[in-house]
Amino acid sequence: MFNEIDLKILNILQENARTSNADLARAVDLAPSAVLERVRKLERRGVITGYAAHLSPPAVGLSLTAFTFVRVEEAVGATDTGRLLADLPGVLEVHYTAGAAAYLVKVRVADTAALAGLLREMGRIESVRDTNTTIVLETVKETAALPLNHHS
Amino acid sequence: MFNEIDLKILNILQENARTSNADLARAVDLAPSAVLERVRKLERRGVITGYAAHLSPPAVGLSLTAFTFVRVEEAVGATDTGRLLADLPGVLEVHYTAGAAAYLVKVRVADTAALAGLLREMGRIESVRDTNTTIVLETVKETAALPLNHHS
DNA sequence: CATGAAAGTCATCACGA
DNA sequence: TCGTGATGACTTTCATG
Numbered sequence: 001m002f003n004e005i006d007l008k009i010l011n012i013l014q015e016n017a018r019t020s021n022a023d024l025a026r027a028v029d030l031a032p033s034a035v036l037e038r039v040r041k042l043e044r045r046g047v048i049t050g051y052a053a054h055l056s057p058p059a060v061g062l063s064l065t066a067f068t069f070v071r072v073e074e075a076v077g078a079t080d081t082g083r084l085l086a087d088l089p090g091v092l093e094v095h096y097t098a099g100a101a102a103y104l105v106k107v108r109v110a111d112t113a114a115l116a117g118l119l120r121e122m123g124r125i126e127s128v129r130d131t132n133t134t135i136v137l138e139t140v141k142e143t144a145a146l147p148l149n150h151h152s
Numbered sequence: 153m154f155n156e157i158d159l160k161i162l163n164i165l166q167e168n169a170r171t172s173n174a175d176l177a178r179a180v181d182l183a184p185s186a187v188l189e190r191v192r193k194l195e196r197r198g199v200i201t202g203y204a205a206h207l208s209p210p211a212v213g214l215s216l217t218a219f220t221f222v223r224v225e226e227a228v229g230a231t232d233t234g235r236l237l238a239d240l241p242g243v244l245e246v247h248y249t250a251g252a253a254a255y256l257v258k259v260r261v262a263d264t265a266a267l268a269g270l271l272r273e274m275g276r277i278e279s280v281r282d283t284n285t286t287i288v289l290e291t292v293k294e295t296a297a298l299p300l301n302h303h304s
Numbered sequence: 305c306a307t308g309a310a311a312g313t314c315a316t317c318a319c320g321a
Numbered sequence: 322t323c324g325t326g327a328t329g330a331c332t333t334t335c336a337t338g
Contacts, residue, residue: 001211010212013205017169020315022331034306036333047211052204052296053165059153059199060162061304065247067219067256082292089299094292095217104219104286108298134256140234140246144204144296146260147241152213172332174314183324188316190322 002047005030007148009038010047014145017051052144062090062108064115065136070103070122071129081127088121090114154199157182159300161190162199166297169203204296214242214260216267217288222255222274223281233279240273242266 002010005028012019012027021039025032042048057063072081079096082103086094093106105122109115115133122131154162157180164171164179173191177184194200209215224233231248234255238246245258257274261267267285274283 001213010205010207014207015204017203017205020331021333031307032332033308033334037305045211046208048205049208050206051169052167052206053162053169053200054202054204054296055162055166055298056198056201057298059197060298060300062298067247067249079290079292082290086293091293092296092298093294095219095288095294096290096292097219098287098289103292104288135250136247136256137250138231138234138248140231140248140255141238141243142245142247144206144244146207146209146212146214146244148212172314173316182322184315185317185325186323 002148002152004150006038006042007150007152009035010042010148013039013048013051017053054144057108061110064109064111065139066107066109066115066133067136068105068107068119068122068131068133069097070105070131072101072103072127073129074101074127076101081125084125085122088118090118154300154304156302158190158194159302159304161187162194162300165191165200165203169205209260213262216261216263217291218259218261218267219286219288220257220259220271220274221249221284222257223283224253224255224279225281226253226279228253233277236277237274240270242270 008028009024012024021032021036025035028035070085074081082094082096085091085103085105090107090109091105092108095104097104107115107118109118119131119133122128160180161176164176173184173188177187180187222237226233234246234248237243237255237257242259242261243257244260247256249256259267259270261270271283271285274280
């Protein structure tokens with residue numbers, strides 16, 4: 001699906017999304033206009049889904065990370081509960097998981113009090129049976145950068 | 153720590169990291185030079201940690217997401233095992249968790265065969281006692297954008 | 305798909321209020 | 322901290338190979 005030039009562009013943009021088009025062009029040794037078209041095409045094809053600044057959670061007052069399993073009673077395949085969970089403030093990720101009908105929810109909040117409040121909100125959702133939370137003590141690695149290989 | 157102008161800048165950049173400085177300036181109604189200095193300051197203070205292009209995992213051949221709990225036998229507080237886990241290809245996140253001495257590892261791979269291979273790699277690490285994997289069927293929400301409030 | 309030229313726009317810096 | 326103004330670089334489009 002990609003040639004090596006596309007891969008190089010994707011890797012550079014994963015590392016620094018604010019790399020200028022001119023710098024990209026120099027890196028892959030193409031004219032800026034050619035690079036611009038490649039990037040646009042990658043965006044249009046849905047390969048690049050967006051560009052995000054990443055902030056330091058503690059720096060913005062979100063010092064507590066946790067993962068919560070939310071067991072639900074809902075028809076298999078339905079994700080209505082998931083969407084309700086996703087809308088709660090502090091919920092960054094909601095994954096519907098195999099096995100026990102449950103969502104795995106990644107949460108970032110200020111402190112344990114805020115976590116307690118968030119769990120209470122989750123419990124208020126009708127279809128939620130119970131929750132099981134694991135608090136993160138230390139994040140060793142956290143990236144959104146995907147490993148790209150040549151036969152992608 | 154932040155005033156409303158900084159918050160607005162941070163929110164815009166979380167949404168689109170490639171927003172030009174000139175557009176930022178128009179959005180917050182300041183001169184470009186003033187905005188540039190604010191952004192630089194936010195970077196230097198460690199509030200903004202980077203800018204990343206986000207790719208569609210299936211579009212690059214990574215269609216399987218999973219979370220693996222890795223129980224370890226290692227001194228409390230040590231994260232050597234965590235770093236070894238972090239270096240495995242396909243491992244996006246490694247969190248050391250409270251409770252049972254364990255890491256919660258977020259993984260993205262091509263398919264179940266690749267997952268099996270990755271789990272085998274994990275098992276090869278000496279300090280790893282066992283692993284427990286939950287496969288994601290559907291990701292309802294997945295963002296790195298942090299909710300910012302005015303008393304951050 | 306890539307190039308190169310042209311027009312408009314932007315990034316960046318020094319300076320002053 | 323901010324605005325102004327200058328300059329060199331960049332972005333983007335388009336005609337063309």
